[in-house]
Amino acid sequence: MTTDEIREAEAERLRSAGLRVTEPRLAVLAVVTGSEHLDAEAVHARVGVEHPGIPLQTVYNVLGDLSAAHLLRRIEPAGSAALYERRTGDNHHHVVCTRCGAVADVDCVVGHAPCVSPSDTSGFVVHTAEVTFWGLCTSCQQGEAAA
Amino acid sequence: MTTDEIREAEAERLRSAGLRVTEPRLAVLAVVTGSEHLDAEAVHARVGVEHPGIPLQTVYNVLGDLSAAHLLRRIEPAGSAALYERRTGDNHHHVVCTRCGAVADVDCVVGHAPCVSPSDTSGFVVHTAEVTFWGLCTSCQQGEAAA
DNA sequence: CGGGTTTTTTTGAGTCATTCAAAATAACTC
DNA sequence: GAGTTATTTTGAATGACTCAAAAAAACCCG
Structure with missing residues (x-):
């Protein structure tokens, strides 16, 4: 194009x-x-x-x-400003680095919302499950040893 | 006691x-x-x-x-101030009402972190999975019809 | 128990991300 | 091309915190 x-x-x-x-x-x-x-x-x-x-x-x-x-x-990952991305509608998830805040996409295994189903939802009608993984990105894994 | x-x-x-x-x-x-x-x-x-x-x-x-x-x-659910709770260490999750912001606990099916495992994490070493369910609480389900 | 050290609280100011509002401008409709 | 409505722009204001220095309180010790 x-x-x-x-x-x-x-x-x-x-x-x-x-x-x-x-x-x-x-x-x-x-x-x-x-x-x-x-x-x-x-x-x-x-x-x-x-x-x-x-x-x-x-x-x-x-x-x-x-x-x-x-x-x-x-x-809006905890601790950082709102972030915007183009991928919409596929309900993918995110990994956020606890040290530097870097964010990467993580494909949803199920592919549609809500991909994880809660058992007891206190009467709530759930339409989406948002998953945020927390960990260390590649560069911060190395920095970790040095620090 | x-x-x-x-x-x-x-x-x-x-x-x-x-x-x-x-x-x-x-x-x-x-x-x-x-x-x-x-x-x-x-x-x-x-x-x-x-x-x-x-x-x-x-x-x-x-x-x-x-x-x-x-x-x-x-x-820190998106759109609301930081919230504090006493349950720690059991890696439970939350349902948040998209309309009024009400929050309720959702027990984790697995019980320990990370309860959901991503497939491809772009090199991140993941230690926690935080799940936020979005939906409507009981009162807002009723308000929905009225609105 | 009283003195000294370190943590905590308090007072006060400052920041960041974001929203609110009104006026100016630009898109789309006909 | 004029009119209507959406959007942009200008400017101010807000909420939710954080930062820093001084005052006060915990804890440790003999």
Whole structure:
């Protein structure tokens, strides 16, 4: 696909979500698609490379709108700012490094939500199971010995 | 157990964790033991009933120290402030109401961490799996129809 | 029990991530 | 191209904590 074709495909996704097609939205989608698990600041910084002048507030608005429309997925691991990623709808999970905060995707074995079923849920009707694995990333495993 | 015996038992737990026995700590332990999933503000409010004058900052300090000592467990569901509970070490999980934020415990089927094992962890060494179930609590299920 | 040391609490300020609101601007509809 | 509504922008405000220094209280010791 050419850059223009990708751009039009994104535009179409925005339209079918009932959202207007705007530069900030296309820019944020492009940035988040190209990377994984970025927080608002990071998205803002990367968007700024091609589109200087877009304010952080706009990035927050866009991230909020796109998440609500399920074009982005938002995760909030304990202790870090909200992170955004492009993979949506497949209910995958995450590993977070307890030392440096690095995040990686972990495929869900089951593949659809809720992939784990609780026994007694105190009357709650459960629709999703979110799994966060905590551990040490490769670089922090090495740092561990040194520290 | 009498109140005094409970108090002494808590004091002993503090000591063996290498912490000094202080009124704020005993008060916070008592409050969190009696309820489930309180945030710092709520703990502060309840501590204030018996011990007016203990500042919120002290509650934050105490909650931090007790969590570090594993006398309390801290959870941070997306979208809400950090919550504290007394059950530690059993790696149980939580259901959170997407509408009102209510939290309930969910026993872990396996019973020890990590209870769910990921397949590919991108080189991370995983030591814990934290599961958060999302759904609607009983009251919000009813409110749903009305809304 | 009283002095000394170290931890804890307290007071007070500061930060970060995020939200709220109103005005200005840009998309889409016709 | 004008009108309507969504979005962006500007600017301020908030909530939930954290940081730091001074005051106070625990614990250790003889």
